[in-house]
Each structure stands twice: as C-alpha cells, then as structure tokens.
Amino acid sequence: MGAHRILILGGTGEARRLAEHVATVSGFDARISLAGRTAEPRPLPLPTRIGGFGGAEGLARYLKEQAIDLMIDATHPFAARMSVNAAEASALTQTPLFALRRAAWQPVAGDRWTSVPDIDAAVTALGATPRSVFLAIGRQEAHRFAAAPEHSYLIRSVDPVDPPLAVPKAVYIRSAGPFTLETESALITEHAIEVIVTKNSGGDATVAKLDAARALGIEVIMVERRLPPEVPTVETVEAALAAIAHRFGVPDVGSMNRGV
Template sequence: MHVLILGGTTEARRLAELLHGTPGLELTSSLAGRVASPRLPPGEVRVGGFGGAAGLAEWLREHAVDALIDATHPFAGTMSFHAAQAAATAHVPLLALRRPGWVPVEGDDWHEAGSLEDAAGLLPGLGRRIFLTTGRMGLAAFADLTDLWFLVRSVDAPESPYPPRMEVLLDRGPFTLDGERELLRRHRVDVVVTKDSGGAATAPKLAAAREAGMPVVVVRRPAAPEGVPIVPDPERAVRWLGECLGLRIFLLPD
C-alpha cells in the first residue's frame, strides 16, 4: 500500500514517524520547497509542486497511491483544494490532518482579520511597533505602512516588497514563554500580528501578549474544501489510515 503525505508541518513529520517501518506500507512525504532547509521526515521525500490539481492526480495514478493525507499548513488553502480535486479525479481516499485553531481566553485583546491586507488596515489604530509573525510570504500587504516599525520573524529571509522600517529575525519554533516575553520587551513591541496557525510551537507569543495587555491581530484561516474528513492529530490519522487500507498499524509509546 502506498500513502502520500502532503506535509511540511510538525504534524506531518509526526505522522511519518508513526507510519515509518509499518510492514506492507510504502510512504512518501511531499514538501512544497518554500523553506531552504526543512526538517525532513523519515521515509521517501519529494520536494516541489505537482503542477496543480491535474498534475497531482496524474502523480497519484502513476505512483499507485492508495491513500492521500493533506497535512499541509492551515493557510496552504490552494494546495488543500488541489488535493481534494486530485483525490476525486484519481479516486483516492483523502484525509485532512489539521491542528485545531487557537481560541481566545480571558485577558486576550484579539482583533480578527480576514486577510493580511485586512490585518494591515487595522494596525495604524492599534500601535506603532509591530511584531509580525505571519512568515516571509505576503509582506507586500504591509509595505505601504511607512510610519510603522516591524519586527519580522521567519525561518528564511523575506523577499521584497516589504515594509521599509523593518528588522528581520530568522528563527524557527518551538518558542518559549520566557523568550517571547523578553523579545516583546527588548524590541518595545506594542502589537502582535499572527495567522491562526494553531499548535503549541508558536503559541507562547499569545500568552506573552496577554500578560502585557497587548493587542493581537489574528488572521483567520482560509476556507477549506467541503466534504473532506478532518482529524486534529497524527494519532487519529493513523487510525483512519489503518481502517481505510485494512492495515494493522500499531501506535507505540514514545
């Protein structure tokens, strides 16, 4: 049985770790190639796009894929729709592995935005020194905010266009609460901007902002394909896969 994981996330790597070495299972993880030095999962890995939904469907057929798991980032909306179209075309079962989104708690001062452009429009009324944690893509949405200062954190260096008053911090999570507290203090940040990525690796910035009474602009997740079953963690993805393919896959303790 051949399983293709559309990955690049922590959950995708964890799923590959759980499945690696399963008798009777061939495993391939696909990475988009947007990060220069990604953390590679075990098993076969391919890097790069497929050429849209049609290209992915052809790849599924050519490589005799028996099940497809979309474990891409919650904001990789285009890829998720391509996966749904390709799976339907190639008649391959599809599962979406999506970490739950963040939920505000008492003390949070969240301002929701439907897009990066909407987030940029909110900033002049909220503060002057912005901690921008939306990644290196999409900085053009903030390029016209010449009166604001930005601290941009990303894994790889951003490409222009981007805000003229900007400092770049190249770093990769997971991050700690103490570290995020110190970062906000040292750079005199007064607004945090984030996508609703969910998960624990980058959540400490939300707690640090809450403690400081600081507003947080949260960009909502894009729409996802309808009709695709969703599970919130790799363990349940393994169980779905076992039922789907009729394989005995054992979850071993860490």
C-alpha cells in the same frame, strides 16, 4: 498483496511526526511531498518529493502514475490552494483522502484579539498611528506591510525575507519554534512591541507569543483561516494513525500509536 501506497502532503510538524511513525510500519510504501517554501528543510524518514504538482490535474496524474492508495493532506492550515488541489485531485481519481489539520487557536479571557480575514485586512487594522509591530506571519506575505510604512516592524521568519520589507524601520529575526513564554515575553518587551500580527495556525509550537501577549496586555491582530475543503479531517497524529489503520485493516493500531 503489495504494500499500501500513501502520499503525505507535508509541511507541518504533524506531517513530520506522522511520517516518522509510518516509516516504521511494515506493509506501507509511503512518501511525503513538500511545497519547497523552506530553503533547507530538515531531512525526513520517507522518500521526499519537493515542488509543486502543476495544480489539481498534475496532482491527479501523479496519483495515477504512482498508484497511490491513500492521500493525507497534512499541509499548513494556510496552504489553502494545495488543500483545494488535493480535494479536486482526490475527486478526479477517486483516491481516498483525509486531512490532518490542527485545531485553530481560540481566544480566552484576557486576550485582546482583532480577527481579520486576510493579510490586507491586517495591514488596514494597524491603523494610521505609528506603532511597533511584531510580524509573526512568515516571510511569504511580509511585503504586504510595505503599504503601511509609518510603523516599525520586528519580522520573524525561518528563512530570510528577500527582498527586505520596503519600510524605514524593520528588524529581522530568523528563528523557528517551539518558543517559550519567557523568551516571547522578553522579545516583546525588548522591542517595545505594541501589536502582534499573526495567522491562526494553531498548535503548540508558536502559541507562546499569544500567551505572552495576554500576560503583557498586547493587542493581537489574528488572520483567520479560510474555510477548508469539505474532506474527512482529524486533528492529531494519533487520530491520523488510527484512520490509516482503519483504512487498510491494520489489526495492531496500538503498535502504530506507540511513542506518539
């Protein structure tokens, strides 16, 4: 019997950790696909495909051509289109699919969250009075805030925001998590931030900005996730490894989980 062929749709830290574990397990022929939104992604321990598939039908063709036995959607929680395409391609080809999707953040006592459904609603939620805004939404949709030029912006992203935001006052920081409470608090204080705009990505790597906002009494405008496709879902790498083991009847699940 040949090796089990797995396609991981990546782009998250969880996808990387999953790839690192799967790469060490015999009996699997796994590869990972990235959308290509990060200019210089870190090397991965699996054969890596970069770029789109051409929608659900293109992904379905790839699944058939590569004889994929299992697809894992470990894309970013806000990569909604890719998740929809994965679900549709799975249905078209009858390829088993599950999602590895980290849990969303939840407000706790002391948080000052304003939840909004999308970026345009976040722009509106800033209001008309000029404010000092920390944009922690990445670079893809930062340009939407040009509709509110009365505010001053601190914009953090992994890759450059190009073209720059068309507003009078904008400062850019290129940085990737994980971040700490101390560094986030210092950043917010240094730039006299009055409100943070972020997406509810979940996870530990960037949660420190929420902890800092709570400690400093700063408002957070939280862009919530869209409802994802209804597919089997796990929230941790450990659970994903167990699901893979169960799917293919791997007897020693413990060895797959070792070091997670």
